[in-house]
Amino acid sequence: MVFFRRPRLSVPVLTYHSNNVHQNTYEGNDHIAFETDLRAIDRLGLRIIPLGAVVDWHRGRVPDSDVEGAVALTLDDGSWLDYHNVTHPGCGEQTGMFRLVEQFKDSLPDRSQPSLHVTSFVIASPDAREELDRKNLIGLGWWGDDWWEAAQSSGLMSIDCHSWDHNHPTLEQAAQKNNIRGNFHVIDSLEDCTSQVENAAVYIEQVTGRRPEHFAYPWGQASAYMIKQYMPKQQSRHQFRAAFSIEPKHVSKSDNVWFLPRYVCGRDWKSAQELERILLGSGSE
Ligand SMILES: [Zn+2]
Secondary structure, three states, X not given: OOOOOOOOOOEOEEEEOOOOEOOOOOOOEHHHHHHHHHHHHHHOOXXXXXXXXXXXXXXXXOOHHHOOOEEEEEEEEOOHHHOOOEEEOOOEEEOOHHHHHHHHHHHOOOOOOOOOOEEEEEOOOHHHHHHHHHHOOOOOOOOOOOOHHHHHHHOOEEEEEOOOOOOOOOOOOOOOOOOOOOOOOOOOOHHHHHHHHHHHHHHHHHHHOOOXXXXXXXXXXXXXXXXXXXXXXXXXXXXXXXXXXXXOOOEOXXXXXXXXXXXXXXXXXXXXXXXXXXXXXXXXX
């Protein structure tokens, strides 16, 4: 006898990098991809919901119906390009991701996409952002946090946490006990987790007035210590309630809440058609 069973419910979470501006094409510019995808998601009849709603569902706090036919959107690294419109030296006028969300909202009929929301995972350390801007971005002072409070209070964008300094290889000195930079697996002690997670959360709260609830691991990498010890057992210290990797699959209830998957634009899809295949699939299970 063959049993047909409904596939287990799962929810895709998508990730964009607003710093990806290389040419004005879908593949070469995450702003163009994001704007195109917002419309594609709506055309497919899917609902954009806050990342927090996915976590609420994963934790069993809301029913399946809250996330059926839904998708959540996230941005990583948190430069000005998440929010401000800028004139890029090579590619001209670029509309900030926040403004793209507003424009999309304004273009919709009333009551469609009532839960429209995006989460921006920011690098907390002002010094690290300044150094990354100077060495890795364009050096025009585009990595400030002047926009965080406005984004957070808009109701359209949450400011969440992408570590203290990304443990980025560009930095002269990163918040890692031996200054070993370039990957996040080496953040594997209470000392380093305190720097990269708690101190980052405290700074973000100072700027936005809201304690961040979701953590996105730089490069999607986390040590066994972080996933199995620090995140689940030190929750009273860091106060996060979920953490995200970039494992390319839908979030399902069987996933570890301290390593929830996300798809990445440019790596996991390169056109609206490819995104459609991801969104209409049920993940990899
Ligand atoms: Zn990152």
